[in-house]
Amino acid sequence: MDLKRYYGKIREVEAGIEDEFPVVKSLPTEAGGKGGRLTETSRAVAARMIVDGVAELASAEEAAELRRTAEEARAREAERKRAEQVQFHVLSENDLRALVKGGSKARRD
Numbered sequence: 001m002d003l004k005r006y007y008g009k010i011r012e013v014e015a016g017i018e019d020e021f022p023v024v025k026s027l028p029t030e031a032g033g034k035g036g037r038l039t040e041t042s043r044a045v046a047a048r049m050i051v052d053g054v055a056e057l058a059s060a061e062e063a064a065e066l067r068r069t070a071e072e073a074r075a076r077e078a079e080r081k082r083a084e085q086v087q088f089h090v091l092s093e094n095d096l097r098a099l100v101k102g103g104s105k106a107r108r109d
Contacts, residue, residue: 023067
């Protein structure tokens with residue numbers, strides 16, 4: 001293997017990738033790699049995967065779908081975390097008495 005040509009090809013492919021974090025689609029491999037899986041990665045890793053023949057750049061539609069799905073998952077997780085939070089407020093004795101009486105809070109400090 002000619003390493004100069006290999007790394008030169010990686011640099012060439014990397015220079016042709018416009019996105020800072022491109023989406024690549026895996027290709028089926030003889031070693032059992034599954035094709036069609038989408039992954040967002042750095043330009044350098046994407047270029048190496050393309051040169052090694054284990055991935056190709058995903059189409060704009062596929063990339064948009066992956067990013068939309070990831071954003072929805074982040075939103076669901078944020079909502080789940082907000083729902084888990086327990087909020088409480090510490091009441092003074094005077095505040096508690098005012099609540100029990102149903103009147104306004106009259107503070108005597």
